[in-house]
Amino acid sequence: MEPVAVPQTTPSRALVRRPARNLAEGLLTHIERTEVDPALAEMQWRGYVAALAAEGWEIIEVEVAPELPDSVFIEDAVIMFGDIAVVASPGAQTRRGETAGAEAAVTSLGIPVQHLELPGTLDGGDVLKVGRTVYVGRSLRTNDEGIDQLRGILAPRGYTVVAVPISRALHLKTAVTALPDGTVIGFPPLVDDPSVFENFLPVPEAHGTAVVVLDDRTVLMSSAAPRSAELFAQRGYRVVTVDISEFEKLEGCVTCLSVRVR
Numbered sequence: 001m002e003p004v005a006v007p008q009t010t011p012s013r014a015l016v017r018r019p020a021r022n023l024a025e026g027l028l029t030h031i032e033r034t035e036v037d038p039a040l041a042e043m044q045w046r047g048y049v050a051a052l053a054a055e056g057w058e059i060i061e062v063e064v065a066p067e068l069p070d071s072v073f074i075e076d077a078v079i080m081f082g083d084i085a086v087v088a089s090p091g092a093q094t095r096r097g098e099t100a101g102a103e104a105a106v107t108s109l110g111i112p113v114q115h116l117e118l119p120g121t122l123d124g125g126d127v128l129k130v131g132r133t134v135y136v137g138r139s140l141r142t143n144d145e146g147i148d149q150l151r152g153i154l155a156p157r158g159y160t161v162v163a164v165p166i167s168r169a170l171h172l173k174t175a176v177t178a179l180p181d182g183t184v185i186g187f188p189p190l191v192d193d194p195s196v197f198e199n200f201l202p203v204p205e206a207h208g209t210a211v212v213v214l215d216d217r218t219v220l221m222s223s224a225a226p227r228s229a230e231l232f233a234q235r236g237y238r239v240v241t242v243d244i245s246e247f248e249k250l251e252g253c254v255t256c257l258s259v260r261v262r
């Protein structure tokens with residue numbers, strides 16, 4: 001009998017959170033406010049969720065938080081490390097209410113939870129996992145105390161936490177993410193110090209920095225970065241694109257619209 005090929009990374013569950021009624025009032029730090037179309041945002045969010053589902057991911061909806069404008073960016077509220085979840089300590093006052101719903105969702109899946117606490121702050125968007133290395137952006141949202149608390153949780157579990165300066169973008173993952181083979185990809189004008197990363201590949205577009213790893217050979221990314229998509233395709237990856245323009249107007253990207261629970 002022919003051996004059955006087992007993929008190394010099997011799609012699993014993705015947490016998502018429907019956009020709030022007041023999405024358009026979301027925080028902005030590095031870009032000018034331009035009008036967000038709520039109906040288009042809702043449609044794009046459905047498209048994003050459909051793209052994950054089409055790739056075999058089970059979708060788990062975190063209870064909507066209708067009055068918390070940035071709650072759709074669920075990645076910032078809770079971070080998965082193997083079998084445990086770490087509930088973030090949001091760096092922005094207006095986002096602190098988001099963690100309760102995110103924690104309820106992971107708890108309902110039976111996942112053990114650890115917490116980061118004030119005065120430590122840390123947003124999930126500042127956390128990039130590459131194997132057992134966890135890069136954490138020291139940003140406007142994430143402080144040294146938050147990074148130290150995370151290190152305290154992860155070091156005994158065999159992870160190395162590396163703090164990375166981030167001053168030109170909102171979060172670390174606005175500036176860099178990683179391909180399935182561990183190559184860190186980033187848009188140089190947004191990256192303070194590319195030499196921090198062992199393998200760094202510059203991409204030609206700001207929206208080309210963010211990829212969601214769907215499996216060992218497939219990435220999900222914004223349709224607003226076609227030249228970066230081409231670069232990944234040349235490296236042998238299958239690229240799935242989604243239009244998330246309304247979330248990009250709020251400094252969001254593909255990674256922050258879900259939490260992957262593998």
Ligand SMILES: NC(=O)NCCC[C@H](N)C(=O)O
Nearest residue numbers: 026027073125250251252256
């Ligand atoms: N992980 C992310 O990149 N999250 C994007 C958050 C955008 C939101 N408007 C914020 O400023 O917090």
